[in-house]
Amino acid sequence: MNAAVPAQGVPDLAGPVPIGPCVLLKHGEVFLKGRNRHLFVERLHDNLRGALRGALRGVPGSVWIKEMQNVTVLGGDAPQDELIARARRVMGFVAVQPALRVETSEEAIVAAAVGALDGAAPGTTFAVRARRRHKPFPLTSTQLERLVGARIQEAHGLPVDLTRPDIRVEVEIDRKESYVSGLRHFGQGGLPVGTSGRALVLLSGGYDSPVAAHRAMRRGLRCDFVHFTGAPYTNAASAFKAYALARELNRYQPPGKLHIVALGHAQKQLAVAGAGRFQVVGQRRLMVRAASVLARRLRAQAVVTGDALGQVASQTLSNMALVDEAATLPVLRPLIGWEKQEIIDEARRIGTAEISVLPDEDCCQLLAPRQVSLRTKLEDVAGFEKRLDADELIEEMLASAQVTRPGADEAAPAVTPAPGPVRTTG
Structure with missing residues (x-):
């Protein structure tokens, strides 16, 4: 069972989830850590909160973070470009993907996927990759990929390339909401700072x-x-x-x-x-x-x-x-x-x-x-x-050292859990 926690500054959403921008952060080596994985994820999220300092200056509201299996979802009132830029500096994420958060239904997912390729140049190739975290969803991952791909072709007339597409449309299906992304930025990869x-x-x-x-x-x-x-x-x-x-x-x-x-x-x-x-x-x-x-x-x-x-x-x-x-x-x-x-x-x-x-x-x-x-x-x-007298020399040098903390002068915004379940393992 997934325990829901109250979201500070962000209301719980009941019923269908409205379309809204967010950012998907794909975990790197963290997913290999077995029983200690939760400790690495906690440090990863702490570091993400630190990286978001200053992102909300002049913007009313808050930022929220939600964890799914091997993925972190980031959203809120801050400009998406700002969230992406800051998240890309956090060690531990291998990919940073702007996405749309939509209701978990065929219609909503297809509409978001078709919209993700609006403005694509003629001849641009694409592929669809779906991951079904919510198994009761009526379509398998392969069936959904075919459905979405067919609708994109109908709407835009673009060719499919399953090997090396110009655009890779990714769909993450969860119980109450799903995520559709057509762009992927490289992250820093590695391990969360502080875990070693x-x-x-x-x-x-x-x-x-x-x-x-x-x-x-x-x-x-x-x-x-x-x-x-x-x-x-x-x-x-x-x-x-x-x-x-x-x-x-x-x-x-x-x-x-x-x-x-x-x-x-x-x-x-x-x-x-x-x-x-x-x-x-x-x-x-x-x-x-x-x-x-x-x-x-x-x-x-x-x-x-x-x-x-x-x-x-x-x-x-x-x-x-x-x-x-x-x-x-x-x-x-x-x-x-x-x-x-x-x-x-x-x-x-x-x-x-x-x-x-x-x-x-x-x-x-x-x-x-x-x-x-x-x-x-x-x-x-x-x-x-x-x-x-090396010891005396070292003591003199360190005693007169100047100490600063560069970059520590930014104020941190409140970063809250996302509405709904904090962790999804389905």
């Missing part, structure tokens, strides 16, 4: 680390960020870029914190201690040590970097292994096998490329030697690291 734990991302101003953060989020990690600047020997441009990047990335998750840490004095001490051609590796080791300390304070379980194997001198296998040796938490590298162009293309897709290309003063270039060691060993860094 928490991580701290070393966020630079380049292409790589923002893409690595996004990939970590897709695997269910909720991310905070730390950005190391060369201050006081560099300007604030890189910090501004890091803030902009973190704000963009926070659109994909409940907003995480950004920690701006000045590394300049520590870099100078490394150089004075005789780091020489091991300066860059020494800096990287110091960064991951500091990041490990900060991550533990934030109750994060891992550190994420944008390293790609062999991309620069500090990212050879031996140098990365030496950097890992300095960490006290696992160092995750989501881009380890990616090529640079793949990373740039993904940065464009997720919206960080335009920020990453802006000029700044990279702290990694500060005091960098002409030649960087490609195969650094522990004994190569042991000497100059002994001349430093």
